[in-house]
Amino acid sequence: MEERNELYPVFLKVNKLNILIVGGGNVGHEKLHFLLKSSPNANVEVVAKEFLPETESLAKKHGLKITKSRYKKKQLKKRHVVIAATNDEKLNKRIYTHAKKRFLLANIADTPHLCDFYMGGIVNKGHVKIAISTNGKSPTTAKRLRQFFEEVIPENINQMVENLNEYRSTIKGDFDEKVNQMNKITESLKAKKVSND
Ligand SMILES: C[C@@]1(CC(=O)O)c2cc3[nH]c(cc4nc(cc5[nH]c(cc(n2)[C@H]1CCC(=O)O)[C@@](C)(CC(=O)O)[C@@H]5CCC(=O)O)C(CC(=O)O)=C4CCC(=O)O)c(CCC(=O)O)c3CC(=O)O
Numbered sequence: 001m002e003e004r005n006e007l008y009p010v011f012l013k014v015n016k017l018n019i020l021i022v023g024g025g026n027v028g029h030e031k032l033h034f035l036l037k038s039s040p041n042a043n044v045e046v047v048a049k050e051f052l053p054e055t056e057s058l059a060k061k062h063g064l065k066i067t068k069s070r071y072k073k074k075q076l077k078k079r080h081v082v083i084a085a086t087n088d089e090k091l092n093k094r095i096y097t098h099a100k101k102r103f104l105l106a107n108i109a110d111t112p113h114l115c116d117f118y119m120g121g122i123v124n125k126g127h128v129k130i131a132i133s134t135n136g137k138s139p140t141t142a143k144r145l146r147q148f149f150e151e152v153i154p155e156n157i158n159q160m161v162e163n164l165n166e167y168r169s170t171i172k173g174d175f176d177e178k179v180n181q182m183n184k185i186t187e188s189l190k191a192k193k194v195s196n197d
């Protein structure tokens with residue numbers, strides 16, 4: 001049978017979580033960049049022996065702590081999530097082992113089998129956010145799909161969300177009635193009739 005993507009997408013409130021990135025090279029920078037692009041108030045600290053100047057300025061812009069040090073196990077204390085992106089493969093693996101002992105969620109760069117989650121391609125228009133994953137098989141496809149959806153989803157999609165949100169609060173009746181009403185007024189948006197889910 002054809003393999004399918006069994007990952008379960010969630011939308012994390014990363015301003016309420018404590019995230020550690022270990023490594024401040026190109027990969028560490030990219031992880032930080034995409035995290036902050038989607039969630040500018042993410043609560044994240046970066047630890048590395050050396051940082052790229054662009055990582056230093058990005059952290060400064062977002063008021064984030066960067067710590068110039070070798071990784072130490074105790075830096076995992078009070079974290080929810082750790083992302084390891086050093087150029088030391090053995091160290092990255094050790095970070096994974098330490099994270100597992102503490103029940104942290106871990107993402108180890110370049111090592112999909114040592115990832116509890118993947119970072120996906122992200123499309124964002126106002127309140128609307130779409131996350132894309134190729135099951136770790138082709139990040140380039142995730143990037144191209146992100147660019148495609150950025151093109152085709154109208155800029156004013158947020159207007160629709162706001163309008164419907166406002167309308168929803170004016171509908172009287174029980175839950176079923178509300179669902180009926182919301183489905184009715186959005187019926188014409190469907191290009192062709194498919195299923196109701
Ligand atoms: C598993 C995962 C781990 C994770 O990061 O969580 C992972 C792993 C790897 N990436 C690799 C390479 C590249 N990654 C990108 C780009 C992105 N990679 C992202 C996610 C993920 N990458 C996760 C899976 C997501 C999924 O399920 O689809 C994106 C979507 C989001 C983000 O990074 O935050 C971001 C696009 C963001 C955007 O633009 O929107 C490009 C393209 C480019 O930069 O132009 C290349 C070069 C081309 C290539 O090699 O394909 C390699 C091979 C390294 C090598 O060459 O050895 C591995 C390791 C491996 O596959 O073994």
Ligand SMILES: NC(=O)C1=CN([C@@H]2O[C@H](COP(=O)(O)OP(=O)(O)OC[C@H]3O[C@@H](n4cnc5c(N)ncnc54)[C@H](O)[C@@H]3O)[C@@H](O)[C@H]2O)C=CC1
Pocket residue numbers: 022023024025026027028047048049050051052069070071085086087088089091109110
């Ligand atoms: N550069 C790239 O585009 C890609 C790199 N990779 C892999 O991702 C990993 C990271 O790559 P880059 O970011 O390019 O490496 P890099 O060499 O640019 O950066 C490595 C970072 O790790 C830090 N570091 C090393 N040992 C440390 C320690 N003991 N404690 C704390 N920090 C430590 C360094 O100070 C530096 O900030 C490598 O394993 C690489 O093979 C994978 C895909 C693409």
